[in-house]
Amino acid sequence: MDLLQGTLDMLVLKTLLMEPLHGYGIAKAIRMNSNDALDIEFGSLYPALKRLELKGWIAAKWEMSDHHRRARFYRLTPAGRKQLQVEHSKWAGFVSAVGQIMGPVPEGGK
Amino acid sequence: MTGLWRRLRYLLPWHRRAEENEMRAELESLACLAAPGELGNLTRAAEEARAAWGWTWLEQLWRDAQYAVRTLGQNRGFTATAVLSLALGIGANTAIFSLIDALMLHWLPVHNPQELVLIQMRDPREPEPADSFSYAIVQALDEEKSIFSSVCGFSGTTFDAGHPGSVSQVQGAWVTGGYYETLGLTPAAGRLLQKGDDRPGAPLAAILSYAYWQRQFAGNPAAIGQPVLLNGVPATVVGVSPRGFKGAEVGDDADITLAVSGVPQVEPSGEPLLGRGNFWLRVLARPRAGASRAETRARLAAAWKQIAARSLNPEWSARQREDLANNVLDIVPGAAGHTFLGDRFREPLMVLMAVAGLVMLIACANVASLLLARATARRREIAVRLAIGAGRARIVRQLLTESTMISTFGAALGIWLAWISSRFLLSTLADGGVPANLDLHPNWHILAFAVGLALANGIVFGLAPAWHTTAVGGAAVLQEGARTTRGHSRLLSSLVCGQVALSLLLLVGAGLFVRTLQNLLNVNPGFRREGVLVVRLDGAREGYRDARLREFYEGLLSRVRRVPGAVSASIVGYTPLSGWLWTEAACAKGEPLPHDDNTIFVAAGPDYFRTMGIPLLAGREFTAADRGDGRVAIVTRAFAERNFAGRNPVGEYVTATVSKPPSDLRIVGVAADSMISTLRDTPGPAVYVSYFQKSSATDSLVIRSAGSLTQTASAIRDALQPSFPNAPITVRPLTAQVEETLVEERLMAKLSGGFGVLGLSLACVGLYGLLAYSVACRTKEIGIRIALGAQRGAVRWLVAKRAMALIAIGIAAGLPAAWLLSRQVQTMLFGLTSTDTGILAGAIAALAVAGLAATYFPARRAAHLDAMTALRHE
Numbered sequence: 001m002d003l004l005q006g007t008l009d010m011l012v013l014k015t016l017l018m019e020p021l022h023g024y025g026i027a028k029a030i031r032m033n034s035n036d037a038l039d040i041e042f043g044s045l046y047p048a049l050k051r052l053e054l055k056g057w058i059a060a061k062w063e064m065s066d067h068h069r070r071a072r073f074y075r076l077t078p079a080g081r082k083q084l085q086v087e088h089s090k091w092a093g094f095v096s097a098v099g100q101i102m103g104p105v106p107e108g109g110k
Numbered sequence: 111m112t113g114l115w116r117r118l119r120y121l122l123p124w125h126r127r128a129e130e131n132e133m134r135a136e137l138e139s140l141a142c143l144a145a146p147g148e149l150g151n152l153t154r155a156a157e158e159a160r161a162a163w164g165w166t167w168l169e170q171l172w173r174d175a176q177y178a179v180r181t182l183g184q185n186r187g188f189t190a191t192a193v194l195s196l197a198l199g200i201g202a203n204t205a206i207f208s209l210i211d212a213l214m215l216h217w218l219p220v221h222n223p224q225e226l227v228l229i230q231m232r233d234p235r236e237p238e239p240a241d242s243f244s245y246a247i248v249q250a251l252d253e254e255k256s257i258f259s260s261v262c263g264f265s266g267t268t269f270d271a272g273h274p275g276s277v278s279q280v281q282g283a284w285v286t287g288g289y290y291e292t293l294g295l296t297p298a299a300g301r302l303l304q305k306g307d308d309r310p311g312a313p314l315a316a317i318l319s320y321a322y323w324q325r326q327f328a329g330n331p332a333a334i335g336q337p338v339l340l341n342g343v344p345a346t347v348v349g350v351s352p353r354g355f356k357g358a359e360v361g362d363d364a365d366i367t368l369a370v371s372g373v374p375q376v377e378p379s380g381e382p383l384l385g386r387g388n389f390w391l392r393v394l395a396r397p398r399a400g401a402s403r404a405e406t407r408a409r410l411a412a413a414w415k416q417i418a419a420r421s422l423n424p425e426w427s428a429r430q431r432e433d434l435a436n437n438v439l440d441i442v443p444g445a446a447g448h449t450f451l452g453d454r455f456r457e458p459l460m461v462l463m464a465v466a467g468l469v470m471l472i473a474c475a476n477v478a479s480l481l482l483a484r485a486t487a488r489r490r491e492i493a494v495r496l497a498i499g500a501g502r503a504r505i506v507r508q509l510l511t512e513s514t515m516i517s518t519f520g521a522a523l524g525i526w527l528a529w530i531s532s533r534f535l536l537s538t539l540a541d542g543g544v545p546a547n548l549d550l551h552p553n554w555h556i557l558a559f560a561v562g563l564a565l566a567n568g569i570v571f572g573l574a575p576a577w578h579t580t581a582v583g584g585a586a587v588l589q590e591g592a593r594t595t596r597g598h599s600r601l602l603s604s605l606v607c608g609q610v611a612l613s614l615l616l617l618v619g620a621g622l623f624v625r626t627l628q629n630l631l632n633v634n635p636g637f638r639r640e641g642v643l644v645v646r647l648d649g650a651r652e653g654y655r656d657a658r659l660r661e662f663y664e665g666l667l668s669r670v671r672r673v674p675g676a677v678s679a680s681i682v683g684y685t686p687l688s689g690w691l692w693t694e695a696a697c698a699k700g701e702p703l704p705h706d707d708n709t710i711f712v713a714a715g716p717d718y719f720r721t722m723g724i725p726l727l728a729g730r731e732f733t734a735a736d737r738g739d740g741r742v743a744i745v746t747r748a749f750a751e752r753n754f755a756g757r758n759p760v761g762e763y764v765t766a767t768v769s770k771p772p773s774d775l776r777i778v779g780v781a782a783d784s785m786i787s788t789l790r791d792t793p794g795p796a797v798y799v800s801y802f803q804k805s806s807a808t809d810s811l812v813i814r815s816a817g818s819l820t821q822t823a824s825a826i827r828d829a830l831q832p833s834f835p836n837a838p839i840t841v842r843p844l845t846a847q848v849e850e851t852l853v854e855e856r857l858m859a860k861l862s863g864g865f866g867v868l869g870l871s872l873a874c875v876g877l878y879g880l881l882a883y884s885v886a887c888r889t890k891e892i893g894i895r896i897a898l899g900a901q902r903g904a905v906r907w908l909v910a911k912r913a914m915a916l917i918a919i920g921i922a923a924g925l926p927a928a929w930l931l932s933r934q935v936q937t938m939l940f941g942l943t944s945t946d947t948g949i950l951a952g953a954i955a956a957l958a959v960a961g962l963a964a965t966y967f968p969a970r971r972a973a974h975l976d977a978m979t980a981l982r983h984e
Binding site: 046054056065070071 | 113161
């Protein structure tokens with residue numbers, strides 16, 4: 001499924017709201033939480049992480065992973081939390097606006 | 111903010127390395143966690159992650175620059191020619207611009223300089239406004255508080271500073287009391303002049319410039335309150351003006367500044383300057399806050415009539431006063447202060463700027479054709495890059511980087527050249543006998559000018575070839591091979607024709623100005639300037655007045671006559687072509703005095719005509735007996751013809767206002783016409799009066815020397831110096847004084863000549879480049895011709911024919927332009943018209959010879975091609 005521009009950032013922020021994760025963990029979490037509907041390519045996810053980190057919305061630290069390997073864990077910063085609220089309400093507004101127009105799923109074509 | 115900071119930090123190499131290491135470690139750790147291949151192309155991911163910092167463009171630019179440096183380094187000849195062409199063009203323009211900048215664009219280092227205005231007076235009958243005013247008018251203007259918050263007048267001077275025996279000349283200024291208030295300056299030490307210092311009888315207070323204070327007093331605050339001897343008169347140092355401020359007269363730095371009211375004490379001969387008849391002060395004013403320029407102008411125009419009624423000389427005729435009152439007072443921006451040099455050199459500098467612009471165009475054409483030729487040669491490389499998927503924009507950008515880099519090198523070298531040559535320019539200006547202390551250090555104006563010029567050139571002349579080369583589809587070029595296309599070669603040819611046309615313009619200009627200077631140097635001034643020495647005298651400074659002053663001068667004269675080597679000597683009010691002039695109304699006795707047709711007057715002593723070598727046509731010279739009553743005059747031939755047509759004037763009388771009331775002078779002789787005010791006009795009517803029957807403000811001894819001028823000069827100095835304990839006297843040849851008047855012409859001749867040679871050389875380089883290139887492109891064709899039996903001469907002719915056609919077309923295009931443009935400088939020429947055929951022919955001949963010389967090597971190369979090698983040529 002293609003993602004709308006800017007949605008990826010929001011998804012990453014939302015995923016990190018629950019717990020700090022490393023890059024691969026974030027990709028897995030998004031896939032799992034969307035019941036495999038959203039399979040984000042790591043090639044797109046990784047630059048997005050760098051972008052968010054530069055903006056100061058997420059921060060990273062080296063920690064031990066479950067498999068006793070060192071990995072770089074990202075967590076949400078207070079600024080990122082605020083940003084998530086902004087993006088969330090924007091997204092909600094967008095969804096409701098589109099929903100108003102679309103209404104219920106129409107009957108099959110005549 | 112933190113984002114920006116992190117991004118900037120990324121530019122530091124060690125930070126970037128740390129980031130890279132961290133990224134690699136992170137990606138490696140993740141690769142271990144995920145299934146093999148699950149994460150996709152990690153290199154690509156890292157690459158795109160790097161873009162997050164937003165420096166990709168910089169990285170590409172850096173890579174382009176590296177590539178450009180490498181390719182430019184491989185083609186040293188090309189690079190050197192292009193960079194040098196540009197450097198010469200940019201250097202020429204920057205040098206002239208730096209002069210214009212220093213003279214007209216530098217703002218005075220004062221409070222809000224943009225508010226200041228210079229006051230001018232426009233006479234509806236005169237083309238140029240006057241910018242000098244009398245002391246009384248400046249004071250009257252200062253009282254107009256509804257127009258100006260403050261007004262000041264100033265004028266440059268020189269002081270002989272120091273005690274007898276250690277006297278040195280110091281540049282100074284006379285200023286009115288409101289000077290520092292108007293400029294809004296605060297002292298570096300002590301206090302500055304105030305209104306109270308500019309009252310009759312006020313104690314003499316001197317302000318030092320910061321630089322002079324540092325030089326003479328090592329910046330010691332104890333200098334305040336010390337007396338300094340100026341022209342032998344003590345004045346008290348009361349303060350130091352702020353650092354960097356050198357006076358409002360740009361180019362004439364004032365090291366010591368005094369209030370105008372001190373003139374009678376310090377410079378007794380200048381006492382009349384305080385009178386209402388002397389217009390000598392430039393006026394700067396600060397309009398009331400909030401008033402618009404138009405408002406100020408209107409109020410000033412309205413107030414002038416009243417000011418004129420109050421402050422014009424009551425001794426002048428009613429008509430003269432009315433004429434002046436009918437003039438219009440105007441304001442012009444005064445942020446740059448006043449500059450005598452700027453007024454004098456404005457026209458020459460503007461013409462030179464235009465000429466330098468033409469040189470720049472020739473240089474640009476060189477660079478453009480070099481780039482074009484090179485782009486053509488690289489079509490294959492570019493086609494390959496396009497074919498394997500490089501974007502067109504990417505390639506254009508890369509080619510532009512190259513041309514911009516050439517421009518940058520050119521600009522750097524050009525700025526250096528300008529900086530070197532500006533000293534030469536300054537020394538030429540200083541030959542004019544007026545101080546020319548200008549700051550020509552490269553400043554941001556000049557740098558911006560040069561860099562702007564270079565960038566515009568890099569983009570305009572780089573873009574066209576880059577666009578052109580990348581336009582064709584890759585495959586077509588690859589098949590076509592390295593053959594050049596018709597479009598390119600036509601563009602190249604027209605560039606060269608343009609260069610030839612432009613250099614014709616430059617050569618014609620150079621010819622006109624060089625000939626003008628020659629004509630002026632060769633003009634017969636009516637006196638023999640060689641072998642005459644001039645000594646400026648100021649006996650008033652030594653304390654002599656009136657009758658005693660005259661006796662003192664007579665003593666000097668008799669002493670000078672006995673100096674070995676002196677053939678004859680005389681004394682005169684002012685020497686010809688010195689920049690001074692005395693004019694009066696004069697007519698034959700019995701006729702009414704004319705109002706506005708003044709005659710030139712000269713006060714000359716005995717033996718004046720013999721000393722100066724001016725032939726006497728009738729009558730006698732002045733003698734030592736021509737003093738007291740029984741006033742006598744010698745008129746010039748022009749005066750005799752105007753006022754005594756058909757009669758012998760000797761024995762008749764001239765009526766003139768030499769002293770008040772107008773008196774009659776008996777004519778004792780007629781002298782040949784000679785040039786007194788300017789070399790450029792035929793001499794007008796003039797009257798000589800006996801030196802000892804007239805009081806004079808400025809005086810000079812003139813001495814004709816038989817032997818070596820330097821020896822006689824030093825003998826004169828030895829003989830006279832004991833009489834002048836307060837001032838060193840200078841003895842200079844009359845020829846030097848005459849040449850000083852030609853400084854503008856010399857500047858024009860030197861620079862336009864230099865630019866002509868420069869333009870011609872650049873055009874020849876262009877022509878040579880084009881021919882060499884076309885021979886290289888046609889190697890195969892020429893090889894076939896030679897193999898088929900073409901003679902060497904015929905091959906040579908093949909190349910020469912092309913060159914001659916280009917030169918001919920260029921000349922044909924340049925001639926009408928030269929005709930049109932040289933008419934614009936007609937007023938600056940002397941002794942020839944702008945369409946002088948000799949100069950046109952000379953310019954064409956120079957072009958033809960230089961052009962053919964440029965053709966020689968390519969033609970020779972073509973003629974000596976070895977047929978077999980040429981055919982094997984790709």
